[in-house]
Amino acid sequence: MRFGSWRNKASHLGAFALGLAVAWPAMPLWREAIMAWHQDRYGALVYQCDFAMREHFTARQEASARPSLQAGLALHSAEIALLDCQDYDIYQKWLMQWGLREPELQRMRLEAIEAKASDLFEVVETHEIRY
Numbered sequence: 001m002r003f004g005s006w007r008n009k010a011s012h013l014g015a016f017a018l019g020l021a022v023a024w025p026a027m028p029l030w031r032e033a034i035m036a037w038h039q040d041r042y043g044a045l046v047y048q049c050d051f052a053m054r055e056h057f058t059a060r061q062e063a064s065a066r067p068s069l070q071a072g073l074a075l076h077s078a079e080i081a082l083l084d085c086q087d088y089d090i091y092q093k094w095l096m097q098w099g100l101r102e103p104e105l106q107r108m109r110l111e112a113i114e115a116k117a118s119d120l121f122e123v124v125e126t127h128e129i130r131y
Contacts, residue, residue, distance in 0.1 A: 043112030045088040052081040
C-alpha cells in the first residue's frame with residue numbers, strides 16, 4: 001500500500017527545505033537575542049560563583065596554614081557559598097538547552113567580568129589566584 005502520492009511527498013520535502021533555509025540564518029539572531037535577554041542574570045551568577053570560589057580557595061589555604069576553629073568555620077562557610085556555583089552551572093546548562101554554545105557563554109562571562117571591572121587592574125585581579 002502506498003503512503004502518499006509523489007505530490008504529497010514533494011510538498012513535505014519543500015516545506016522541510018523552506019524551514020531549513022529560514023532556520024539556518026536565523027540561529028545567530030536567536031543566539032544574540034538569548035544572550036542579550038539573559039546577560040544580566042548570567043553575569044550576576046558568574047560574579048557570585050567567582051567570588052565564592054576565590055573565598056573558598058583563600059579559606060582552604062588559611063585552614064591548611066593555620067588550623068583553628070575560626071579557620072574551620074570560615075572554610076565551612078566558604079563551602080556553603082559554593083552553592084552559588086551550582087546555581088550558575090544549572091543556569092548555564094539551561095542556556096545551552098536554548099541553543100547557546102560555549103563561545104557565546106564565554107563571551108557572556110567576559111562581558112560580565114568587564115562590566116564589574118572599571119580598569120585593567122581589576123580585570124587582571126579577577127582572573128588571578130594568589131597563593
